[in-house]
Amino acid sequence: MKLNLKRFSTGGRFVARIVLCLSAIAFVWQGAFFSNSNAMAAPGASLIATADAGDRVKEKVSEDAGRAKNFIQDTKDKVERTAKTNASKVEDATDGNGGFFERKAKRDAARIEKRAEEDAARTEKAVDNTKNAVKSTVDKIKDGFSD
Known part of the structure; x- marks a missing residue:
């Protein structure tokens, strides 16, 4: 049985791309759920420095x-x-x-x-x-x- 390294490295790159894409999607998705919308909801707030x-x-x-x-x-x-x-x-x-x-x-x-x-x-x-x-x-x- 001969091991085909080219196929193995191609598969490894494919798996790495999938993991990278899934983690990027997860980070973007998590950021949408945890954004603090209360901080953006006060357009009339003013900065008062004393x-x-x-x-x-x-x-x-x-x-x-x-x-x-x-x-x-x-x-x-x-x-x-x-x-x-x-x-x-x-x-x-x-x-x-x-x-x-x-x-x-x-x-x-x-x-x-x-x-x-x-x-x-x-x-x-x-x-x-x-x-x-x-x-x-x-x-x-x-x-x-x-x-």
């Missing part, structure tokens, strides 16, 4: 930026701690004789710590830039509604 809302947004952005910075610092500390632990494990495995692998592990740990510091500083700067951009956008929106 100074209080803008201040709340700016306060929330500052809080979130603080949490993000804490997360960045925690991650940096964990990376540094892991690098030191790994270097210590290599030192223990080599009996602390100062061989090639021990020196390489220490250099790698120092490099990882340095990169963690640089990456954390760069990420914190990006968080600050984003926070400032959001605050200035809120101020511009408030100014636009106050005119």
Whole structure:
């Protein structure tokens, strides 16, 4: 009995097309049933921006930026701690004789710590830039509604 691979691959492509088409139909069909028609039913709703809302947004952005910075610092500390632990494990495995692998592990740990510091500083700067951009956008929106 000889296996015809061409027929097998053609059948596989056919089955893949059927599965793709059926999943596309299912996603389109599901989207029609779960659309939120209530949100579209209020054409008369208007946007009212107040100074209080803008201040709340700016306060929330500052809080979130603080949490993000804490997360960045925690991650940096964990990376540094892991690098030191790994270097210590290599030192223990080599009996602390100062061989090639021990020196390489220490250099790698120092490099990882340095990169963690640089990456954390760069990420914190990006968080600050984003926070400032959001605050200035809120101020511009408030100014636009106050005119």
